[in-house]
Amino acid sequence: MARAFGALVTALALVATGAGCSSSAAGDAQWLTEQRKSYCTQLGTWQRARNAEDTEDPAASGFEEVEATAQDAFLAMRALKDEPVGGGRTLGEATAAAMHHGDSEAEGRVVTYCDDAGFETLMR
Numbered sequence: 001m002a003r004a005f006g007a008l009v010t011a012l013a014l015v016a017t018g019a020g021c022s023s024s025a026a027g028d029a030q031w032l033t034e035q036r037k038s039y040c041t042q043l044g045t046w047q048r049a050r051n052a053e054d055t056e057d058p059a060a061s062g063f064e065e066v067e068a069t070a071q072d073a074f075l076a077m078r079a080l081k082d083e084p085v086g087g088g089r090t091l092g093e094a095t096a097a098a099m100h101h102g103d104s105e106a107e108g109r110v111v112t113y114c115d116d117a118g119f120e121t122l123m124r
Contacts, residue, residue: 033117035079039091040119042073043110046099047123070099085109 046069053066073095081092086109089097094113097106111123 035076036114036117037119037122039073039076039080040114040117040122042069042076043095043114044122045069046073073099083113085113 046066049066049069053063077091077095081090081095083091085091085094087094087105089106089109091110091113094103094106094109097103098110114120114123
């Protein structure tokens with residue numbers, strides 16, 4: 001009887017541990033999705049501000065808006081910075097190259113990242 005009770009307790013502990021892991025995994029997946037959506041939203045906002053600045057009168061200063069949207073995108077990207085985006089680059093590296101150096105190839109990689117994450121409609 002004691003042996004059966006010990007086996008039952010062990011089995012229940014394993015079930016409880018497994019249930020906690022799956023719940024945590026689901027929470028982690030939801031958190032990751034929310035982080036990606038936030039990043040892609042901010043990236044799209046930055047793209048629209050940058051594109052609007054390119055079409056405005058050169059004497060008008062839209063620089064502050066573009067810089068502010070870039071900062072928002074960088075803040076949203078921090079939790080995801082080490083995710084690979086291809087070409088040996090991480091999301092952090094590609095975002096910096098796109099925003100600070102006008103690297104169109106890097107921008108293409110981060111846009112593809114957002115497309116792959118299911119947030120293509122948030123891009124320009």
